[in-house]
Amino acid sequence: MNEIPPKEPLIETIIEPATQIDPNYNFAYLNEQTKKMIRRALLKAVAIPGYQVPFAGREMPMPYGWGTGGVQITASILTPDDVLKVIDQGADDTTNAVSIRKFFQRTAGIATTLNTAAATVIQTRHRIPEQKLQEGQILVYQVPIPEPLRFLEPRETETRKMHAFEDYGLMHVKLYEDISQHGHIATTYAYPVMVENHYVMDPSPIPKFDNPKMNNNPALQLFGAGREKRIYAIPPYTKVVSLDFEDHPFEIQAWDQPCEICGAEDSFLDEVIMDDQGTRMFVCSDSDYCQSRSEVQS
């Protein structure tokens, strides 16, 4: 095995320069009225970390459940000088990430990048980049079901009261029942967190592996649920704790082997099936992290 390279990759960052804006649309698709409305919701969300702010989500030209909440936030915060990165499952080249990146190239004409460090705005589905985020960066999450209590209590009228009263007994009972039945908390992604000792929040369906990265993060984290019309936020340097019990502390996933491409032992690995004989290969889910480490090594 090669020497483990330094964590900060020393390779040159690559930025795709700004492109022509499609003149048929306002900058970043949404009209200014709508952007103002969303920015007001964002300000409220930042002021009350972890609280789900209802907003008048619009119909976007991509389907609900495919990132319309994230897209609306990104559209509302982008400036012409921003550099955008879009990932899905940690990778820039997954189809939906490509589609969303192209949407903003067309409607906002902004620069894009695959490099985590070079991006000012990163829109993500299901992952937090492995590389540490910096002050000034914004991470925009796509959220399918913003309500962490939804599968315990389907009614919005009830769950809003539960949040207001910090009545999270039901959630703790669920986690306890998991342990008593399975010996583990049987939640592996969208693992609930508590934000600044008040709101229990759904971190979106990121693997629980990523949960610790939310805590005390220098970047601003924004969450958009388009279909459910909710926005919430974690301001920089905010306390985010994954729910657990003293005798069953929160744990993250671990693999028996490093990434087979870059040798990383600290990243979330995807399992790739190589043939019909059951041969498997484990590689980083974060394609930029993996590639930059490989380039440093070669």
Add this chain to the structure above:
Amino acid sequence: MFVAVKGGEKAINNAHKLLAEARRGDTSIPEISIEQIEQQLSLSVDRVMSEGSLYDRLLAATAIKQARGDLIEAIFLVRASRTTLTSFGYSQPLNTSEMQVLRRISATYKDLPGGQVLGPTFDYTHRLIDKNLEQTNNFPTAIKAPASNEATPHVLGLLSDEGLMEQPPTDTDAEPNDLTREPLSFPANRDTRLQSLARGDEGFLLALAYSTQRGYARTHPFAGEIRIGKVAVEFTPEELGFTLELGEIEITECEMVNQFTGSKNTPPQFTRGYGITFGQGERKAMSMALVDRALRAEELSEDLVAPAQDEEFVLSHCDNVQATGFVEHLKLPHYVDFQAELELVRKMRAEQNVGQSQTSEAAE
């Protein structure tokens, strides 16, 4: 060697070209025009306008063509286009008793002022495939009555005069709540519910309406009146202070008359369920009226026992653009979450195996 899943962008571009080809179909057959769709598939156009919340026949026809006839996809296209439009205000309430009636029927009175007008209806046709349609230019000509000046008052108004009908809400000057500008919140007002139902999926509302007839929140309905025709849309610009007519739209309106046995505060009387669509959408308007009435259960102190009475259930799930997006998003990659689940299941199975072998050792 492992090959990363690159080339997503190229694949997407090619898929879109293939889609355009598939939409066009066999090029030896003439291409369908927007005008043909607008004229000859007009009920599709009407549905797309209603559920797309935008009255624009040619835009809806274009969306249907682009969507290869998939109406939910066409509705989605119209909705996304609507997002880019600036809202400049709300019209005056439509005065549907002034409607230029194309069809008007009542199931509660044999005859009534304005008469029963069948109009172009599928009712009473025998559903036999018409082989004549395989040829073009083969259709009979209808004999049309001259336009009538006779007033066609609302049937439910006639009942109201006798005090048998609940009084309609009076604050018609209040600005309506608008779901496309404000997020849905619960409990919702009736105006919000009606807007949500008017945008809601025809199939979903039809099934819910049907469920009320089969005993899941029975409402004892009569089709008091169904009317289809053109009405004027009027708007009062704030800076002018007087009302202008913007144009005419075709709508379908349904008012159901429902039995109500009365409660502590209210004498026995008839109540109403209301349905409306753009264009000709009789099935949807009737379904909507039944569901509207079922959703008034709480207001009328009825027992809440069925899905059609459950405001959160109905309103949260009636939008087909939301529903189709979320159901179909399961096509997107989920390998990170699936990997997390794989890891857990493997771990739990390993522990179970250890546990079982320990038990069998102890038994030996």
